[in-house]
Amino acid sequence: MRNTTAVLMLAIGLVGCGEADKEQKIQEEEMTSSTGQASAPMAQKVPHKMLIHGHERVDNYYWMRDDERKAPEVIAHLEAENAYTDSVMQHTKALQDALFEEMTGRLEKDKSTVPVYYNGYWYHTRYLPEKEYAVHARRKGTQEAPEEVMLDVNALAQDSGYFSVGRLAVSPSNQLLAYPEDNMGRRVYTIRFKNLKTGELLPDKLENASPVAVWANDNRTVFYINKDRQTLLGYQVMRHKLGTPQSEDVMVYEEADKAFYTWISKSRDGTQVNIHHSSTTSSGQSILNAETPLAEFSPLYPREKGHEYSAQKLGSNFYILTNWQAENFRLMKVATQSAADKSKWKDVIPHNSKVLLEDFTLFDQHLALIERKSGQTGLRIINLENDKDLQVGFNDPVYQLSLSANPNLDSDSVRISYSSLTTPKSVYQAELDSGELQLLKQDKIPGGFDPEYYQSEGILITARDGVKVPVSLVYCKDKFKHDGTNPLLQYAYGSYGSTVDPRFRSSVVSLLDRGFVFAIAHIRGGQKLGRAWYEDGKMFNKKNTFTDFVDVTKGLTQLKYGASDKIFASGGSAGGLLMGAVVNMAPDLYRGVTAAVPFVDVVTTMLDESIPLTVNEYDEWGNPNNKDSYEYMLSYSPYDQVKAQDYPNILVTTGLHDSQVQYFEPMKWVAKLRELKTDKNQLLFNVNMEAGHGGSSGRFRRYHETALQYAFYLDLLGVGEAAARVE
Template sequence: MSTELKAPSVKKIPKELIAHGERRIDEYYWLNDPENPDVIAYLEQENAYYDTITANTKDFQGALFEEMKSRIKEDDSSVPYKSNGYWYATRYEIGKEYPIFGRRFEKEDAAEEVIFNCNEMAKGFDYFKLGGLSISPNNQLAAFGVDTVSRRQYILQFKNLLTGEVFDDKIENTTGSAVWADDNKTVFYCKKDPVTLRSDKIYKHILGTSSEEDVLVFCEEDDTYSTFVYKTKSKKYIVIGSSSTLTSEYQILRSDNPEGAFQMFSKRERGVEYSLAHYGDKFYILTNKDGATNFKVMRVNEQQTSSEHWEEFIAHREEVLLEDIEIFSEHYVLSERENGLNQIKIVRWDGKESYYLPFDNETYTTYVGTNPDFETNVLRYVYNSLTTPSSVIDFNMDTKAKEVKKEQEVLGGKFDKENYTSERVWATAQDGVKVPISLVYHKDTPLDGSSPLLQYAYGSYGYTIDPYFSTVRLSLLDRGFIYAIAHVRGGEYLGRTWYEEGKLLKKKNTFTDFIDCSKYLIAEKYTSPAHLYASGGSAGGLLMGAVVNMAPTLYNGIIAAVPFVDVVTTMLDDSIPLTTGEYDEWGNPNTKEYYDYMMSYSPYDNVKAQKYPHMLVTTGLHDSQVQYFEPAKWVARLRELKTDKNLLLFNINMEAGHGGASGRFESLKEEAKEYAFLLELEHKIQ
C-alpha cells in the first residue's frame, strides 16, 4: 500500500453546538446531509483514495475472495424443519447469490414447492432482502417483506401459494413481518416512524383491502420503546410487545378472535423485563422481576395474567444466567449460561426426569435451533466451536438418541480441525476483575510474541459474542494469525451483572477491559504491539474509536466497521433513527451527568493531536443503525489532527446499509478487503 498520495481534504464549516451551557464546535457537521452533492463528492473522493492506495492489493483481495468462497458449498441447503404439516427449507444454487425458499408436504422427500426464488426477485436491484416470511394457518398464503434499499424499511406483501399470484396489497415502511389470525385473512403488522425508523405502531389489515383502511391497533407513545407483534408457539395467542433496553410490556389476543381487543398482560414497570411462553392454560414468564438479575421463570393462569398473580416456577440463581425457555408438549428446555458457557437443560413436565446435554469444551457455542413443532419429543439444537464446524443436531428427549442432521462442510480438502488449537484465558482488568478471552490459532503458529493477532469484541446491549466457527477466518489462521474474542463487560458472557458493569456510567469498563486484554496477550507472548490488530463493528466500532484514543500505540492496525463514534451529537438528536431507544444503554445526554460522561469517551469528541495506528473505516451510505456521517466526520477529524503517517482508509458502500452487501457471496468481498488490509500490514499478501 502506498502512503504518498495526498488524502482527501474536507472543507470546514464550523457549527456551534451548545448543551448544558457548554459550547462545542463541529467543523464537519455539514456532512450530515446526503442530499448535498458536496457530501457525495467527498465520499466518492474517499472511495477513490481507498482504491488508489490499495491498488496493489486488488489481485490479492480477489484471490482471498475466491479462497473464502471455495470453502463454502454453493449448492447448499438448510436442514428442513416441520411446521403445520409442511417441511420448510432454504437452499442455494451454484452461481446464485440469493436463497430459494421451498417446502414439501408431509415428507422430507416429497416434491418441492418453491415459495420464493429470491434470485429472480432481486433482478434489477443493487440490494435485496426478503424477510418476515409468515405462512397462513391454512398453508395457502404467505406474508413477506422486501427491502431494496438496506434501511430495514420493508414493503409488506402477500402471495397465494396455490396460484403463485402476488396480491396487490402493498404496505410500505414496515418491519417486514406479519402475524396471521386464524381466519386466514386478517394480519397484524408493525409500521415504523419514517424519520426515526422506530417501530411504533401495530395495524390490522384485511387481505384484499386497501392499506388506507387498516385499523391502528396500538401506538407506542413512549419514544424510548419499540413495539412488535408475534404469535405464541402454541398458536393460541397473538402478542403485541413493547420494549426498551430495561423494560418490557405485552398485550394478548386470542388468535381465533381477530376482531377482539388486545388485553394487557402485565403493565410495564421501570426496570422489569419479561417475555412470554404459553402452554396449556398457563403462561410461563422469563423475568428479572424482584431483583432476579440473572432471570427466573414465573407462571400464571391465562385468565389472570398481571404480575401480582405470578408464581415462581424456576428460581433465580446467582451463578446461572437463564437466557430462554422453549416449550414442547411433554418437555420444556432451558437455555442457560454458567461461567460463560452455554448449557441446555431438558425437563419433563411430569417431573420424572431432568438433565443437561453434555459438552466438554471450554470454547464452544451451542443453542436451541428452530423448533416450531409443539407436539414432538425431538429437540433441534446447534453446536460448534472455534475449531469445529457447525452441526445441526436432532435430539430425542425421551430416548436421548441424537442424530446429526447436517455438519457444515468446509470444501477445498485442506481443512482438518486437528490442525487448530483453541483455548480460553483470563486477563486481569485494571480494577482486578478477570476478563475471559477465547483464542484460536493454527497449531504451527509460534507463541513467542512474533505472531500477528486480531482481537475482536462488541461489548454492548448485553449481546454475547460466543466462540463460533468461521470458514472465512481460516484465511487468517492459515497465514499465522491468532484470533481472539475478548468477552468484555457490556456483553452478557458472565451473566447479567457483566452487562450492567459495562453500560451507562460504567461504559468505560468495556474500553479498559479490551485494552487490558490486549496488554495480557502481549505480556503472555501471544503477540506484540507491532503485530496486534483490533476489530469491531457498530457499537464495537465505538469500542475501536475509544481504544485508539486511549491506547493508540498498543496496536499496529484497527478495523472499525460502521462505527458509532459521534456519541454525544447523535444522542442529543432525537430525530436520528433509533436514538431515543438508546438512552437506557448509553444514558440521556440531556442530563448533565450523562453528557459529561459521554463527552469523556465519545471517539469523535476525543480525537487529538497524537499518533494513531493504521486504520480502515467502513460504512454504508444507507445505514439505518449508524448513519454514514458519523464515521465520515470521524475520519475527517482524524485526518486533520493525527500526527503520524500511518494509513487512514475510509471505504463507503454507496448501495448498502448497516449489514453490508445483500448477496450471499458479495459480503465476502468486504471481508476480503479487511483481511487484505491486515495481511498487507503484516507483509503477507504474496
C-alpha cells in the first residue's frame, strides 16, 4: 500500500494558503482514525467568482482544472484521493480479487466473432487466451483458407498503459489496411497504414484524427477527420494521398457550426463516400462519388433546423430515415438525382405515433428494420418487390435487439444481435424470404452459468405525475424472496435519447448470486417509449429524469423487490449527473451510490466553449448564456446544489485523460461534498491515471474497476466475505 499520509500532506502543501491555516490543515490530515485508517483528503478552498445574468457564484475548487494534467498540486491531490480509497478499501482486497476472478472467469478466453464475408474475404476477430486485446484476421475465399492476421493489437499495446484501436478500413484492392490507434484515452487517434501483403508499415501517419478512415476507390486516397486540439471536436474532413506528408493534405470540408459532430463512412455498394453531420436536433449528409476523390462533396439535402435524416443508397435510389413531419421517424424513398427536392420523397414506411423506427438496412430485394413498440424492439422484413411483410420477435420478457454486420447487398439473410438479462449475446441470421431464424453464435459463459437459475421481468412503475416508467429486472431464483429483504442495484442513464435496453451483463451475475436484484430504470430522457419519451426528459423537462429515478426506487421497495435499507444506485457520464442530482434530492433512499465519470458541474462546463462537447449539447441541456436556461440548469446542477446534509455512501470514479467529462468535474464535486456533508458515510474517489472516459483498456483489466464497485456495495452490507451461489 502507498504511503498515504505523505501523499495527503503533499496535496495540501502545494495548494498554497495562509501559513497558520496550512499548518493546521496538515496536522488534521496527518491524523489517522483509531483503526489506523487514513483520514480523507480535504482540499484547499480558493474562491473563484463567476458573474452572469446578475447572479454571482463562488467556486472554491475551480483551481483543480488543469488542461495539461501536469500541475503538481492537482496530481498530488488525485494521488491522495487514490491513496485514501486504497486505505479504506484495503480490507476488501481479497473480496475484490475474488470478484475479479469470478467476472473474468465468465469471459470466453479464446472468443471469436462470427466471420463476415466482404469483397472476397471472410473477416473475423479472435482473442488469445489470457491476452487483453483482439487479433483481427481474414481468410480469402472460404472459411477453410489459411488465416491472414491483419493486426494483432496485443503486439501494438505491449508498451502502453492504455491502448485502443478505432475502426479498421481495408482498401478496395484488399492490399492495404488503415487503422487508428489511441494510447492515452483522449480519443485522439493516429491513423497508420499497413501493407497486408508484405506486413510492412507505410511511412504515412495521420495525427490528431477521429477513429475512422475511408478509402476512395483509387486505393491511394483516404479521407479522415481532423480534431480541434482544444475542444477535441472532429470538424475538418481531410483528403490524404498515400506517400505524401500530412502537411500537404487537403481540407475538403470544415464544420463551422460547433453544435455539429462530423463523421464519415462509405456506402455499402462502395460507390459513395459520406460525410455525416449531426447535432442534438438536426442532422444531414454530404456525398461524393468514390471514383472521383478530387471532386467536391455536395449536400444530399440541405440541413434544416429540427430536421434529422440519414440516407442509404440502393441502386438509383436513396432510402431516407427522417423525422420530417414524423416525430417517431419514417422511411422515405427518392431517386438519387432528385434527393434535394423534398417534395419528391415518397413514403416507404409511414410515420406511426406508436412505433419508433430505430434503424434499417437494405438488400437488393429486401428491407430490414428495427422498430420499437411499447418499449420493445422487433425485427421487420419487407420484400421490396411484392411488399410481403414479416415480423420477427423473441420470447424473453425483456431483451435487446439490433442489426449486426450486414455489408453485402446481395445477401439472402439479415444478421441481428440479440441479448437479454438472462441470455448471453447471440448472433442470428433471419432468412429474408421467410423470417426463419438461425443461431450462428452465442457467447459462451464459462464457470457454470445456467440461465435457468435466473429470472427477468418487465414492469411499470407510476411516477409522481402519473406517467408509467418501464423497469427491467433480473434476479437469481433461489436467492430472491419477494418480501422486501433483498439488496437491489438500480441503474439508469436517461439522456440523449439513448435507450439502455436489457442486455446480458456477465459481471452482474456476481451480484445476483449474492442475492441482489438488478434493475434498469428506463426513465425519461431515453427513447424507450419513443421520441416523446426523450423530449420529456431534456432541456426544461430534465428534472423528470431525476424524479423518475427516485420514484422507481420508491416503487420497487413498495413492491418488495428490494429492502428499503439495501438500495444501491449506479450511473455513469450523463448517468453520473443523474446520480449527483438524486443524492441531492433524495439521499435517504440509498445505502450506497456509485458515479462513474460523472457530468456534475453542469453550469460551469456549459458556459465554457473551450471544454469538449459544450456547444454540441446546448440543445440537450440548454444554453446557460440564456437566463432562463441558466436558472433551470442551476436548480439541478449536482455540484452547485451540494448542501449541508447527510449523503449516502458514495464511490466516484474517473479517468485523468477523460475527453468527454473532464476529470476536474468529479474532483471538484468530491471536494465540495467532503466540505459540506454532515454524515460519516464513506466518500471515495478512485482516479485511473492512465485512462479516459471508458476506463481501462483491454478485456480483462477493466474488471478491476467493476470489482471495486461491487466490493463497495457488499462491504456496506457487511457481507464482504459472502460467496457466490454454490451449486
